[in-house]
Each structure stands twice: as C-alpha cells, then as structure tokens.
Amino acid sequence: MKCARCKRKAEIELKYSGEFLCDNCFIELFEKRVRKNIRTNRLLKSTDKTAVALSGGKDSAVVLYILNNLHKNAPKSELVAISIDQGIEKYQKKSLNAAKAVCKKLGIEQYVYSFKKELGLTLDEIVERSKKIENPAPACSYCGVLRRKLLNDKAKELGITKLATGHNLNDEIQTGLMNFIRGDLDRIARMGAIVGVIKDEGFIPRIKPLRECPEDDVKIYAELKKIEFETSKCPYSEEAFRGTIREVIDRIEEKHPGSKFQLLKATDQLIPILRSKAKVGKIGRCRICGDLTSGSLCKVCQIKRELDLG
Ligand code: SF4
Ligand SMILES: [Zn+2]
Ligand SMILES: [Zn+2]
Incomplete structure (x- = not known):
C-alpha cells in the first residue's frame, strides 16, 4: 500500500479517515493537528x-x-x-x-x-x-x-x-x-x-x-x-x-x-x-480555603472533611 500523501510505502492505516500513510506523513499530520x-x-x-x-x-x-x-x-x-x-x-x-x-x-x-x-x-x-x-x-x-x-x-x-x-x-x-x-x-x-x-x-x-x-x-x-x-x-x-x-x-x-x-x-x-x-452568577468562594465553588465548600475541602485529612 502506498502513502496517500507522498506515495512512499505506507506503514500506518488511519481507520477514521480511510487513509494509509508513511511514518513521515503521519508525524507531519499529527504535529500539524x-x-x-x-x-x-x-x-x-x-x-x-x-x-x-x-x-x-x-x-x-x-x-x-x-x-x-x-x-x-x-x-x-x-x-x-x-x-x-x-x-x-x-x-x-x-x-x-x-x-x-x-x-x-x-x-x-x-x-x-x-x-x-x-x-x-x-x-x-x-x-x-x-x-x-x-x-x-x-x-x-x-x-x-x-x-x-x-x-x-x-x-x-x-x-x-x-x-x-x-x-x-x-x-x-x-x-x-x-x-x-x-x-x-x-x-x-x-x-x-x-x-x-x-x-x-x-x-x-x-x-x-x-x-x-x-x-x-x-x-x-x-x-x-x-x-x-x-x-x-x-x-x-x-x-x-x-x-x-x-x-x-x-x-x-x-x-x-x-x-x-x-x-x-x-x-x-x-x-x-x-x-x-x-450558572456563572452562582459561583462563590469556599468558606474554608477561598477557592471558587458553586456550593459553600469546594470539592477538595469536602473530601478533606469527609475523610478527616489534614
Ligand atoms: S486513580 Fe488511577 S486511573 Fe484514577 S485518576 Fe488516579 S491515576 Fe487515573
Ligand atoms: Zn508519506
Ligand atoms: Zn475549599
């Protein structure tokens, strides 16, 4: 199978596009993306x-x-x-x-x-x-x-x-x-x-x-x-x-x-x-650490409290 882009030998099949590519063209496509x-x-x-x-x-x-x-x-x-x-x-x-x-x-x-x-x-x-x-x-x-x-x-x-x-x-x-x-x-x-x-x-x-x-x-x-x-x-x-x-x-x-x-x-x-x-307007601050949160406690402080972490 030949590379769809440069016609050299293809090594890689991209199922999502149906293309076969050589290593170099694959690298180029990936980095470009x-x-x-x-x-x-x-x-x-x-x-x-x-x-x-x-x-x-x-x-x-x-x-x-x-x-x-x-x-x-x-x-x-x-x-x-x-x-x-x-x-x-x-x-x-x-x-x-x-x-x-x-x-x-x-x-x-x-x-x-x-x-x-x-x-x-x-x-x-x-x-x-x-x-x-x-x-x-x-x-x-x-x-x-x-x-x-x-x-x-x-x-x-x-x-x-x-x-x-x-x-x-x-x-x-x-x-x-x-x-x-x-x-x-x-x-x-x-x-x-x-x-x-x-x-x-x-x-x-x-x-x-x-x-x-x-x-x-x-x-x-x-x-x-x-x-x-x-x-x-x-x-x-x-x-x-x-x-x-x-x-x-x-x-x-x-x-x-x-x-x-x-x-x-x-x-x-x-x-x-x-x-x-x-709900941008509902965002407030955690009452323990001051981080942004939609509730009164942020997730981190909730976990720390639940599990009694320092
Ligand atoms: S427990 Fe493992 S799989 Fe789950 S988020 Fe942490 S590192 Fe990833
Ligand atoms: Zn190629
Ligand atoms: Zn917090």
Missing part, C-alpha cells in the same frame, strides 16, 4: 511559563516532547514538568521513573510532589480510609480532585502561567458523554481546549494540546519518536464509570469510523451555547 489546536484556541503565548503535568504515560510525555520543540523557537518562554506521586503501589514507581527519564532525555526540569507529604496520606491510604464512610467515592474521584488541586497550587508557587495536560480526543469525549449522562451540563460548559469559564487569579489556566488527537495516534507518535513512556495501567482505572463509557465509544468507532471526531465536534458546538446559560 496539535499546532492548529494551539494556534486556533490560543493555548500558548510566546512568553508563557508552561508546566506539563507529567504522569509518565504516553499522553503527557508526548505533550512535553512537542511543547519542548515549540519552546525552542520561543526564547522568552519557559517549560518545566510537574509530576504528582499519588502513592499507588506498584504502578506509581514505574510511571514516575518513565517521567523522570523523559525529562532527563529532553533536559527539562522536573518537580515532584507527593500526596503523602502534602496531604498526609497516599491515595492507597485514602481509598482504605474511604471504605469506613458511607457511600465512598471511586478512587478516581479522590485522585482527580486532589491531584488537580496540588498541581494548581504548586504551579502557582512556581510562577507558572499555563498548565498543560495530556488529555487526548478519547479522554475529552468520554468526559463529555459522562457529564451528559449525569445531566451535568455546567461541567460540559467548562470543557474545551483551555479550561475555565471564569477567570480567577488563584486558578492557573489548563491547556490540552492533544485534545484533537485520537489516543491510538498519540501512541503511534510516541513510538515513532521513541519517547519513553509507561504502559502499565493504574490498578484503579477499571473500576470507574469511565471504563464503561470508553468501551461504548470504542465500539461505536469500530462500526462507524470517524464518530469520535464527530462527537468532539458536537461537544464543541454545544459548549458556547451552554456557557451562555451557565
């Missing part, structure tokens, strides 16, 4: 001090790799990596080692913070403690909320102006569908390539350079570029609602290639409509 997202959604400025939330998985490693190349052409920009050690036995060590290796290879400064040191408990310990309360949340709910908060606080301390995450197309449409099924339209209104409907000085804007890249493409790109990443899965990942949603969307994509792109497109058309109706 990321650059277009950054440009059209104004994710970065040439003077940004950006931190990549680096887990050691393929997605954040690819973000770091691509932003590092862009950063070389923007002398006033800065780029660092922040990794969070949630304390998930077996899995965490491997992923943190991979994160360290990719930073070393690219010559990027890495900051590592742990749940244990910052919150007093590892995620494993938090999950154990949650079993003692009525209706405990899934591990991912605790992990996501606490990790996001720690990343934001540390980024603020480091003077970071943008926090880049590895969310890809699959993650984004899974989140959209989960929010839709839960009837949480306010959360859909807060989605997008750059996160946050409301500007607040305590909140570092989060950007998603890979938001338009299918997960399989991210993996192929990482392999072609020989970017080191950890392949083992977090032991808590399958317990979540997200796992079911992932299976459903993957099955639809298999039968109807291109559906994932269509779902993202539909979500993006919905976001501005929902934003205009979002």
